[in-house]
Amino acid sequence: MSGISRRQFVLTAAMAGVLGAMPAFAMSDPFAAPSRWDRTVDVIVIGAGGAGLAAAVTAKEAGVKDVLVLEKMPYPGGNTLRAGGGFNAAVKADYEKAGIKDSPELHASQTLAAGDYRGNPEIVRKLTALAPESVQWLKDHGVKFEDRIYQIYGGLHPRARNPLGPRGSTYIIALTDVCKREGIPVELDSKVVNIVREKPFAGRVLGVQVEQGGKLVNVRARTGVIVCAGGFAANAKLCGLHDPRLEKLGTTNQPGATGEVLNDLVDLGAQTTCLDYIQCIPGGLPDGRKYPNLFTHVDRFIFTNIEGKRFINEDARRDVLRDAMLAQPEMIAWTIVDADGFELQKNSKGPENEAARKEGTLKIANTIEELAGLMNVKPAVLKETIDAYNKAVDTKKDPMGRAPSMLVNKIIKAPFYAGQVTMKRHHTMGGVVINTNAEVIDRDGKVIPSLWAAGEITGVVHGTNRVGGNAMADIFTYGRVAGQSAARASRK
Ligand SMILES: Cc1cc2nc3c(=O)[nH]c(=O)nc-3n(C[C@H](O)[C@H](O)[C@H](O)COP(=O)(O)OP(=O)(O)OC[C@H]3O[C@@H](n4cnc5c(N)ncnc54)[C@H](O)[C@@H]3O)c2cc1C
Numbered sequence: 001m002s003g004i005s006r007r008q009f010v011l012t013a014a015m016a017g018v019l020g021a022m023p024a025f026a027m028s029d030p031f032a033a034p035s036r037w038d039r040t041v042d043v044i045v046i047g048a049g050g051a052g053l054a055a056a057v058t059a060k061e062a063g064v065k066d067v068l069v070l071e072k073m074p075y076p077g078g079n080t081l082r083a084g085g086g087f088n089a090a091v092k093a094d095y096e097k098a099g100i101k102d103s104p105e106l107h108a109s110q111t112l113a114a115g116d117y118r119g120n121p122e123i124v125r126k127l128t129a130l131a132p133e134s135v136q137w138l139k140d141h142g143v144k145f146e147d148r149i150y151q152i153y154g155g156l157h158p159r160a161r162n163p164l165g166p167r168g169s170t171y172i173i174a175l176t177d178v179c180k181r182e183g184i185p186v187e188l189d190s191k192v193v194n195i196v197r198e199k200p201f202a203g204r205v206l207g208v209q210v211e212q213g214g215k216l217v218n219v220r221a222r223t224g225v226i227v228c229a230g231g232f233a234a235n236a237k238l239c240g241l242h243d244p245r246l247e248k249l250g251t252t253n254q255p256g257a258t259g260e261v262l263n264d265l266v267d268l269g270a271q272t273t274c275l276d277y278i279q280c281i282p283g284g285l286p287d288g289r290k291y292p293n294l295f296t297h298v299d300r301f302i303f304t305n306i307e308g309k310r311f312i313n314e315d316a317r318r319d320v321l322r323d324a325m326l327a328q329p330e331m332i333a334w335t336i337v338d339a340d341g342f343e344l345q346k347n348s349k350g351p352e353n354e355a356a357r358k359e360g361t362l363k364i365a366n367t368i369e370e371l372a373g374l375m376n377v378k379p380a381v382l383k384e385t386i387d388a389y390n391k392a393v394d395t396k397k398d399p400m401g402r403a404p405s406m407l408v409n410k411i412i413k414a415p416f417y418a419g420q421v422t423m424k425r426h427h428t429m430g431g432v433v434i435n436t437n438a439e440v441i442d443r444d445g446k447v448i449p450s451l452w453a454a455g456e457i458t459g460v461v462h463g464t465n466r467v468g469g470n471a472m473a474d475i476f477t478y479g480r481v482a483g484q485s486a487a488r489a490s491r492k
Contacts, residue, residue: 033196033197033198033206034196034209034218036218037207037218037219037220038217038218038219039217039218039219039220040207040219040220040221040222041066041067041068041219041220041221041222042064042065042066042067042221042222042223042490043056043059043064043066043067043068043221043222043223043224043225043226043486043490044068044070044207044208044219044221044224044225044226045059045067045068045069045070045225045226045228046070046192046195046208046225046226046227046228046229046261047069047070047071047078047227047228047229047230047261047455047457048069048070048071048076048077048078048176048186048188049076049077049078049079049080049081049172049228049230049455049456049475050078050080050083050168050171050172050175050455050472050475050476050479051080051228051230051454051455051456051457051474051475051476051478051479051482052069052071052078052226052228052229052454052455052479053069053076053171053172053175053176053178053179053186053479054134054137054175054454054475054476054479054480054483055226055228055452055454055479055480055482055483055486056069056179056184056186056226056483057141057175057178057179057182057184057483058479058480058482058483058484058487059226059483059484059486059487059490060182060183060184060483061182062483062484062487062488063487063490063491064223064486064487064490066222067184068184068185068187068219069179069184069185069186069187070187070190070191070192070208070210070219071186071187071188071189071190072189072190072191072192072256073188073189073254073255073256074188074189075188076172076176076186076188077168077169077172077254078230078254078256078257079168079230079231079253079254079257079456080168080171080172080472080475081168081169081172081254082167082168082252082253082254083167083168083471083472084152084162084167084168084296084348084349085162085163085167085168085170085171085348085472086150086152086155086160086161086162086296086348086468086469086472087131087135087145087160087161087162087163087469087472087473087476088107088131088152088155088157088159088160088467088468088469088470088472088473089107089128089131089132089134089135089159089161089473090102090103090104090106090107090128090131090132090159091132091135091161092132094149094161095149095159097147098148098149098158100149100158100159102157102158102159104125104128104129104131104132105125105128106157107128107131107157107159108121108124108125108127108128108129110156110157110467111124111127111128111461111462111467111470112124112463114156114317114463114465114467115429115461115462115463115464115465115466115467116463116464116465117463118273118274118277118463118464119460119461119462119463120460120461122436123434123435123436123460123461124461126436126477126481127461127470127473127474127477127478128473130477130480130481131473131476131477133477134473134476134477134480135161137476137480138163138171138174138476141174141175141178142174142177142178143163143165143170143171143174144163144164144165144170145161145162145163145164146161146162146163146164146347147161148161148162149161150297150298150299151297151298151299151315151405151406152296152297152298152468152469153281153282153295153296153298153318153321153468154281154316154317154318154321154466154467154468155298155467155468155469156315156317156467156468158405159469160468160469162347162348164347167348168472171472171476187212189212189213190210190211190212191210191211192208192209192210192229192261192264193209193210193211193216193260193264194208194209194264195208195225195227195261195264195265195267195268195451196208196209196218197268197269197448200267200268200269201268201269201442202269203449204224204448204449204450204451205221205224205225205268205448205449205450205451206220206221206450207219207220207221207225208221208225221450222490223450223486223489223490224449224450224451224452224486224489225450225451225452226438226452226453226454226482226483226486227261227265227432227440227451227452227453227454227457228453228454228455228457228475228479228482229261229262229457230256230257230455230456230457231253231257231259231427231428231431231456231457232257232258232259232262232428233251233252233253233257233278233279233425233426233427233428234251234253234254234255234256234257234258234425235257235258235259236248236251236425238258238259239278239425239428242275242276242277242278242430243276243277243278245326246278246280246425249280249422249423249424249425250283250284250286250422250424250425251424251425251426252281252283252424252425252426253425253426257456259428261457262431262432262457265432265440265453265457268448268451269442269443269448270432270433270440270441270442270443270448270451271432271433271441271442271443271445272430272431272432272433272459273430273431273433273459273460274429274430274431274459274460274462274463274464275428275430275431275459276430277319277428277429277430277462277463277464277465278425278427278428278429278430279318279319279322279425279426279427279428279429279465279466280318280322280423280424280425280426281318281321281322281423281424281426282295282325282333282335282421282422282423282424283421283422283423283424283426284361284420284421284422285332285420285421285422286422289359289361290352290355290356290358290359290361291356291359291361291362291419291420291421292335292349292352292353292356292357292361292362292417292419293345293349293352293353293419294335294336294337294341294342294345294349294353294417294418294419295314295335295421296345296348296349297341297344297345298314298315298406299405299406299408299409300337300338300340300341300344300409301314301335301336301337301341302314302335302336302385302386302389302411303325303333303334303335303336304333304334304336304377304382304385305328305329305332305333305334306328306329306330306332306333306334306376306377306420307329307377307378307381308334308372308375308377308378308381308382308385309381309385310385310388310389310400311324311325311327311328311333311400312324312325312400313398313400313401313402313403314402314406315402315403315406317465318465318466318467318468319464319465322423325421325422325423326423331422331423332420332421332422333420333421333422334375334377334418334419334420334421335418335419335420335421336371336386336411336416336417336418337411337416337417338409338410338411338412338413338414338415338416338417339413339414339415339416339417340409340413341409341411341417342415342417356419361419361420362417362418362419363375363417363418363419364415364416364417365414365415365416366414366415366416367414367416368382368383368386368416369382369383371416371418374418375418386411389410389411390410390411390412392407393407393408393409393410394410427456427462427466427471428456429459429462429463429464429465429466430459431453431456431457431458431459431460432453432457432458432459433458433459433460434452434453434454434458434460434478435447436481437452437481437485438452438453438454438478438481438482438485439451439452439485440452440453450489452482452485452486453482454474454475454478454479454481454482455471455474455475455478455479456471456474456475458474458478461474461478462474
């Protein structure tokens with residue numbers, strides 16, 4: 001059918017009330033496969049983010065001849081391009097060197113507990129077992145990592161590493177280079193508007209319909225389709241349907257994170273889970289100005305409200321942090337670090353913080369009292385807050401409940417830095433159900449033949465709450481799994 005998806009068609013038909021009111025073109029069967037295919041490849045990958053590029057490269061390296069990546073935006077990368085890049089994996093050599101107690105089993109049990117056991121244990125255990133291999137796989141494909149292992153915001157354990165380079169784009173630059181070398185076309189401005197299955201709710205997936213150069217092109221996939229189209233946190237309305245509190249917030253996401261491919265998957269019978277769970281993280285105020293990011297390293301910063309008082313243990317789960325900040329006056333918080341904390345963010349947040357300094361939203365002062373003045377907070381209140389926090393570091397007892405392992409760095413070295421934040425829609429935990437081979441499962445619990453999915457479009461990993469740093473582990477691990485599964489299918 002023309003450039004509207006089957007779901008849009010059905011909704012339009014429902015709104016029209018009677019089929020007699022529908023335009024003539026819509027009278028054709030909306031679920032029928034196209035009468036002709038314009039192109040044929042072996043494997044189609046939808047989305048050129050981290051999961052999609054990992055899937056495409058893996059499939060190609062495992063012997064699939066014709067792999068095609070379709071990306072709707074004019075650039076590759078998706079949210080992976082924007083990510084800080086913090087990547088959780090229990091890599092033995094890394095945690096032993098850092099003197100940290102860790103293991104893939106601990107990573108799995110913390111992930112399941114943090115998502116209130118709504119993640120699938122088998123999927124999560126495979127993820128944490130293979131995450132160290134994913135780090136190595138990225139190294140083998142040109143990514144270098146910083147040595148330091150740290151606890152990322154909402155990460156709940158020191159297990160994250162950052163790529164050496166421009167954050168999440170480091171991964172995208174490396175993998176798009178591999179695509180060029182391997183002859184994998186990454187076609188941009190190519191929006192998939194329909195995934196075609198033999199019959200509604202039955203048979204194998206045959207290919208996709210994609211808008212390219214103002215035309216609708218029917219692309220057949222001999223082996224199948226891997227869906228890596230990301231989440232929907234940029235779609236305010238869709239998020240509002242699932243959690244009405246969040247509709248009016250801004251988003252950290254790229255504008256293409258809108259979820260229409262998830263709708264296509266529902267149309268062809270895919271099962272979904274956890275769609276109501278939408279993560280927020282701090283971001284700039286909605287006035288369009290640039291704001292600093294000072295909250296990446298949990299052991300280095302504190303939050304206060306606009307009165308200068310702490311209101312939460314900063315090492316809490318992201319859903320707990322979201323709800324605590326949304327409950328503060330004006331839903332605004334200050335993030336505060338000292339000189340050492342600021343220095344640590346330089347590789348990942350340097351340009352952002354420099355832009356905020358020029359904008360005047362990054363407050364810098366040589367004393368806490370002076371900082372309070374810049375924040376429009378009573379100096380005695382802020383001094384008391386910082387003193388109480390520094391005392392908690394000394395005693396390893398925080399009245400707000402921060403863990404002793406996150407009470408290691410006082411806020412004592414000038415200059416001191418502060419920036420305002422509010423909550424923004426960040427990550428959608430829900431999505432389609434897959435099994436451990438990344439095959440998409442239908443509403444009767446059966447595999448949909450020739451269809452795989454990986455990354456933020458899936459809903460079985462994070463449960464109610466994603467652990468910070470686990471998305472990188474997920475997309476590169478299940479992206480690779482999906483690529484391997486498609487390659488196996490192509491050999492049959
Ligand atoms: C600002 C920011 C910082 C983050 N930092 C971290 C971090 O440090 N650590 C961490 O673990 N996680 C982080 N995350 C989360 C993480 O980046 C994402 O969950 C992850 O990158 C998703 O990867 P993906 O491959 O599933 O989707 P994406 O990378 O979003 O890729 C999906 C792609 O599919 C494309 N697409 C969508 N619809 C269509 C269509 N109809 N046709 C064709 N293409 C389509 C999109 O345009 C996009 O390019 C961060 C997220 C943001 C926004």
